[in-house]
Amino acid sequence: MAKYVDKDDGIIVVRNLVKMFDRRVVLEGISLALEKGKTTAIIGPSGCGKTVLMKHMIALERPTSGEVYFKGRRIDELNERQLAAIRTQYGFCFQKGALFDSLTVYENIIFPIVQHRKITDWKAIDDLVKNKLAMVGMDGYQEHLPASLSGGQQKRVALARAIALNPEVILYDEPTTGLDPIRSDIINELILKLQRQLQITSIVVTHDMRSAYKIGDRIIMLHDGKVIADGDADHIRNHPHSIVQQFVHGEVNEADLAALRLGGTKFETQYLPEDFE
Amino acid sequence: MVYSMIEPVGEKTIERIGNLGRFSRFFARAAQASLVSCCSPRSYPGIWTQMHLIGVRSVPVVMITGAFVGMVLAIQAYDQLAGMGLEERLGVLINIAVVKELGPVLAAVMLAGRVGGALTAELGTMNVTEQISAVQSMGTDPIKHLVAPRVLACLVLTPFLIIYADLLGILGGYFVSVIQLKINSRAYWDFSAQSVELWDLNMGIVKGFFFGGAIAVISCYKGFTCREGAQGVGQACTEAFVGSFISILALNFIFAVVMKAIYSTFWPIQSLL
Ligand SMILES: Nc1ncnc2c1ncn2[C@@H]1O[C@H](COP(=O)(O)OP(=O)(O)O)[C@@H](O)[C@H]1O
Ligand SMILES: [Mg+2]
Numbered sequence: 001m002a003k004y005v006d007k008d009d010g011i012i013v014v015r016n017l018v019k020m021f022d023r024r025v026v027l028e029g030i031s032l033a034l035e036k037g038k039t040t041a042i043i044g045p046s047g048c049g050k051t052v053l054m055k056h057m058i059a060l061e062r063p064t065s066g067e068v069y070f071k072g073r074r075i076d077e078l079n080e081r082q083l084a085a086i087r088t089q090y091g092f093c094f095q096k097g098a099l100f101d102s103l104t105v106y107e108n109i110i111f112p113i114v115q116h117r118k119i120t121d122w123k124a125i126d127d128l129v130k131n132k133l134a135m136v137g138m139d140g141y142q143e144h145l146p147a148s149l150s151g152g153q154q155k156r157v158a159l160a161r162a163i164a165l166n167p168e169v170i171l172y173d174e175p176t177t178g179l180d181p182i183r184s185d186i187i188n189e190l191i192l193k194l195q196r197q198l199q200i201t202s203i204v205v206t207h208d209m210r211s212a213y214k215i216g217d218r219i220i221m222l223h224d225g226k227v228i229a230d231g232d233a234d235h236i237r238n239h240p241h242s243i244v245q246q247f248v249h250g251e252v253n254e255a256d257l258a259a260l261r262l263g264g265t266k267f268e269t270q271y272l273p274e275d276f277e
Numbered sequence: 278m279v280y281s282m283i284e285p286v287g288e289k290t291i292e293r294i295g296n297l298g299r300f301s302r303f304f305a306r307a308a309q310a311s312l313v314s315c316c317s318p319r320s321y322p323g324i325w326t327q328m329h330l331i332g333v334r335s336v337p338v339v340m341i342t343g344a345f346v347g348m349v350l351a352i353q354a355y356d357q358l359a360g361m362g363l364e365e366r367l368g369v370l371i372n373i374a375v376v377k378e379l380g381p382v383l384a385a386v387m388l389a390g391r392v393g394g395a396l397t398a399e400l401g402t403m404n405v406t407e408q409i410s411a412v413q414s415m416g417t418d419p420i421k422h423l424v425a426p427r428v429l430a431c432l433v434l435t436p437f438l439i440i441y442a443d444l445l446g447i448l449g450g451y452f453v454s455v456i457q458l459k460i461n462s463r464a465y466w467d468f469s470a471q472s473v474e475l476w477d478l479n480m481g482i483v484k485g486f487f488f489g490g491a492i493a494v495i496s497c498y499k500g501f502t503c504r505e506g507a508q509g510v511g512q513a514c515t516e517a518f519v520g521s522f523i524s525i526l527a528l529n530f531i532f533a534v535v536m537k538a539i540y541s542t543f544w545p546i547q548s549l550l
Pocket of ligand 2: 050052173174
């Protein structure tokens with residue numbers, strides 16, 4: 001599957017990316033080129049390295065080997081100061097929202113702005129905050145502290161903060177996890193709206209297939225640190241690989257079930273189906 | 278067999294050295310960021326907030342520590358000195374001990390507990406809830422934004438807090454000596470003034486600068502490297518306190534050795550007396 005990707009093939013290009021934590025390999029030679037203006041969904045079971053892969057795209061993690069490019073420029077070797085200019089072109093929505101809990105919603109949203117610009121016109125900033133919050137349906141909550149908001153509201157404010165600097169790329173880490181189906185659909189619609197209105201390139205990590213089908217122009221499945229499926233929704237739906245099928249249908253495989261029946265707690269990796277016959 | 282015994286030792290050693298390396302890099306970056314923040318007025322409001330949290334709120338606790346140290350020294354030392362008929366020199370002993378050693382060290386230890394714990398818990402929680410990554414992802418250096426103001430606030434304010442501890446230690450010792458133990462007030466001050474030098478006082482305060490820096494950098498480091506979960510934060514706080522505490526004692530020892538050498542170079546005769 002290892003096909004060659006050029007650094008100019010997309011707005012974000014990852015080439016032969018290997019990441020090890022201590023001696024454990026989490027990503028095992030990933031090559032991807034993500035197209036500008038498209039929404040890519042990265043799916044895969046929990047703990048397969050989706051977040052780690054996404055963090056490499058903004059250089060929050062550094063590769064053990066391999067390269068990461070943004071707009072044709074190699075970013076994995078830049079130092080923190082050089083990266084500052086690159087990172088302002090990104091918005092990152094963290095899994096848990098990651099709002100600053102000592103700051104109000106308003107202060108959270110102006111944070112990236114005051115960090116990078118000298119503000120003279122506060123009226124314009126107020127309007128900008130209002131505008132960004134309205135986009136995620138949270139206008140009027142400016143003076144609230146994050147702790148007083150529900151999980152879904154926090155994620156929406158985090159989204160507003162991520163678009164404060166008008167980024168070209170937004171990285172969403174499990175934007176719908178932990179939300180009820182209606183709230184997660186609101187988030188899906190928001191992602192679609194932002195992409196259509198602002199022509200933003202979106203990368204969405206998720207293990208929610210409904211959401212992946214709905215928003216993904218392209219869906220990439222990670223398993224054991226490798227890309228095992230890559231294509232549009234139909235391609236994934238009809239993918240021949242059994243692991244992909246199990247994942248998209250949310251089915252447990254036979255080995256895990258057999259282990260459960262035996263009252264064991266060890267899964268798949270320890271048992272083979274034959275062991276129980 | 279032998280191999281399996283050697284392996285864990287080697288592994289631990291490598292891990293320790295790795296940690297030391299990471300801490301050194303953190304220290305260097307914190308020092309650099311603090312220097313830069315010092316010279317940029319944009320970061321002053323952040324430093325000011327931290328000064329309030331770290332410094333102002335610690336005054337009572339440090340003053341109480343100082344006062345008790347002075348008082349207990351008076352009570353404990355009185356009998357020994359009175360036995361030799363030297364009770365009027367009680368002030369010398371109390372004030373030298375407070376100003377040179379106990380004031381700075383105990384004030385710093387109180388700060389390690391009060392401030393260090395709070396810093397580690399705050400930054401540790403920010404770390405596990407990804408707020409530190411969030412700062413970084415928005416193109417801001419978390420060390421400059423979060424660590425530098427805390428380090429600067431500790432550096433600047435620990436010496437002042439030590440002055441408070443010294444002051445209360447001296448007053449506490451004085452009250453117990455003069456009011457409870459009935460030592461002549463005039464004699465108490467005269468003997469104290471003769472033997473406590475400005476050098477002693479200054480050295481105690483200068484130490485505060487190093488202690489404050491150590492507390493801040495260690496606590497911030499532990500917060501930044503804290504592991505997930507409430508347990509991770511709790512453990513980071515404990516480690517931060519123990520680390521700061523030991524560093525304070527070690528720095529104090531190094532300081533004593535170095536200062537003694539300097540003192541006897543410049544004033545060789547006095548040290549012979
Ligand atoms: N900083 C880290 N140190 C050590 N291991 C890590 C670190 N970050 C992630 N991992 C490990 O990498 C694996 C992938 O993590 P992650 O990308 O968060 O999974 P997910 O696909 O659920 O987002 C996990 O097993 C996790 O334990
Ligand atoms: Mg994840």
